[in-house]
Amino acid sequence: MSIGFGIFLFVVGAVLAFALNIQVDWIDLDLVGYLLMGAGVVITIIGIALLLRRRTTRTVANTTVDPASGSQTTRRETSAPDSPDVV
Template sequence: MGMGSGIVLFVIGAIMAFALNVQVEWIDLNMVGYLLMGAGAVVFFISLILFFSRRRGGGQVDPVDRGIE
């Protein structure tokens, strides 16, 4: 899951929480929307952190040849 899926989860959650006026007996759609918004925000920020941590540290080349001929 990347940044895009976090945004999609957040948008679907916002639609469920704020735009739907449907009452279902066995589930609270507003709470599900808030949970999806929270999960989307968490996924987005975790993928953002991982994205920037990958760009910062990699790319170091070992100057010693490991015997590949």
């Protein structure tokens, strides 16, 4: 979602900076457009970094043998970095 929002801000900023030729006395639309384009780039980069970090996973496998019955139990769990650690 943050990547799409960053692209949206960049596009709106580009429209304000390059496509509109409106003069407003109380605000400089070119400056606002450049600021929105910069914010869009920063948000897109942060979104990509968070997306890459989220894809890292960790797999834990535990194997136990019950001495009384001789049965073997295997438990496998996969967790992402933002979920609690698996013990």
